[in-house]
Amino acid sequence: MEFVGQIVSGAFGEILARQKSGEELEIGELLACDEPNGIQLLQVYDLEYGSQIQPETIELMSGLRLEGKGEKTSFFEEELRHYVLAKVKGLVTVRGGKAVSTKTLPKFFNGLRRIRDADLSFLDKPEKPLFLGRLRSGSKAIDKRIELDGEKVLSHHVLVPATTGRGKSNLVKVMLYELLDKDYCGVLVMDPHNEYHKSLKKHAKAGEWLKSYSPNPEGGQVSLRVNYAALKPWHFNGVMPFSEAQQQTLHLAYKTWEKDWITRLLAGDSLGDKVQDVTLNVLQRKLGLILDGRVFVKNGSETIVDDVTGHLLDSKKVVIDTSRLGSEAELLVASVFTNALFNRRKAAQTDKPVVSIVLEEAPRVLSEAAGANVFSSIAREGRKFGVGLIAITQLASLIPREVLANLNTKIILGNEMKQEREALIASASQDLSTDDKAIAALDKGEAIVSSVFSRFAVPISIPLFEEHASAAAASAPARKAFV
């Protein structure tokens, strides 16, 4: 047995193990401990120095060396007297091929070894898989696919928090690529950097499963145009702020003019003396800015909302290119489709297939300041109707705690901001209180998955999308077209 450490003291959740000399344990590294009642999987969460020598003596010794008086001095059995102590915590116990919660301390003085493939047999493939990456031990990826139950995870929302550039988009691309031809879910992707469409169209089955919309359609994209008539006053909730008087006016206009309400408002028609001219003028100007004719149009495109929701309920993956739109216009488009989808779902008798909505910079609609809107409703009760969010953000701390707690799977990528880590740790499904350093130290593409649908917080390594896609394409069966 190749031990890399030995348990020397500690308590439940904070076991201290001495590192074997010559071995190098890493923060986040996965270890195993063979116990009579199963294999305990443990994880290193902190490292410190240990020494048999008093601190004052060590300081004196380094003084001697530094000041050039260390000649003819030495260290006998250095590897025995100075060492590294690793703080480890139990993740899960594998008993008879099944994972159960760890409730006991491993035997005192027991040896710890690195994990092996055989320890991981419990990580089986769910029927409706959602691929997130490979299991990671410290910074080493292990060839073990991490797949959660996609139907549950997507309907109970996913949060993807990280500092910029840590690989949020890459992760979502990988997830969507793997989900593309899965018929258990539809996904609506708001694509403000036009990156998801470009990536997903590389999928061999993109023709069948991917539906792309763009204001400037090219190569297989459909024109993104929405008729004014599709807009309802409440679609603006969370999109842009209106005063109390302006809100009332919107509703009055809708009630008065019905499907023509936007056209008439923009034309400056009067709503009688109940509405002041200033209010109308401001509304006219505000709406004019967001409805500038690039996406929202007076004539034509009456079916797009039904088309998009239909695709989603048909498990298609719908990508909306909003790269040339302002933030408010993007949210308005998202709001129109999402409202329509949510309404259809509420009216239907089924919550299948699950539909997920990918939204970048999610605090725009989920923060306290955004007020009530369709996205926050979905965060609260979407799972009842099989509608979930994939919320991407750099600033999870802006999302209120009870909403964060509702996002039941968090794929935590690297984050150097203490406040952000604290918000994530406080709302995670597992106790991540000892993982602060590990989260701060996560490299690009490394993540910790904390989910109510996983037994433990799973460290993962996410493949680079380009490599993942070409590997998948290479291993896919050859297409007839090439013959």
Next chain:
Amino acid sequence: MAFDFAKLSPKKTALGAPHFSDPRYSPLAFDEARFQSFEAEAGRLTCVDGGNASVINTPNLSVQLVRVYRNEFDGGERKTSEESEFLVITRVEPASGGQMLLKAETMPLNGPKLLQEDLAFDWADATLAQGGFKASPSALGAVARRFAEWKMACRCFNPVRDGTLQTSVTNESIFSRKAYAESKGVFSALAKTSSLYTTTGLPLVSAVARLAGKRAAPWVYGPLCVNSQPDHEADLFVAKLHENATHCFRFEVKRGCDALSVLPALAFQASDLAFLGYPYGLVDADKRARVPFEEARQMQGVMRQEIGEGAWREIELDSCAVDAHDFLDRV
């Protein structure tokens, strides 16, 4: 100030000459010619040390946990190490003629059984007595430890004891002679503390250090006396084992042996930074042989279970007769 503290400075005191109260040690006057310098050099040594602590201590019953340990190093490399652990159970028993006996049995716990026979001492044995009082049963823990240390040194190469080569307890010289006969190389001892003085009342070791002045270490000074004590078959020296050492130590070799056949190896081990000037093998042996209070307490728990609550309470009642803090043997 009424008292002149400055006069406490040892510098103010003349060196005098080595002083021994026992006439069998005839002192040799200080002479710089008795200094010898040498070079540290890797070599083979076996350091031996022991430790003991009280588990049960009543006026008529004592249980002590004893551990004896040795390590052999060749230069910086550990060759072997061995540990022996046992309990010493001592009782007071009446013997013929109104005498009282202290009888000790040993019970091996770990490692080789070093003491084959039970120990028996006259209660009034002067070599055990402390301050004129009759010996307490607990004294046999330390005695058994000393005997076992000698036994541990048998068949060793260049054994080095922590302390001195002096035997003090009845029959101890049987064990020391056997150790001298069965060990190989040169038998020596290094003492961290020494109770030797000069005729002017200076500690002898400091007086030698003063005499050494700025002489480059390692060096050895001696012999300090001509020793004809039969229970102390040793030549006595003072040695400084590293140039940056703050301490000199009393050093002894088996009478008639060449001190310089082991000193270079001791000096080599004394280069360890944790205690410059003191050999690493002795640091290691001290640490490994020591019986911490906590360990004795745990053993007490084990014994308490073995003995049973009722009987244990009776023992506890008896033990009130001795100092309640006296868990650790002070011998």
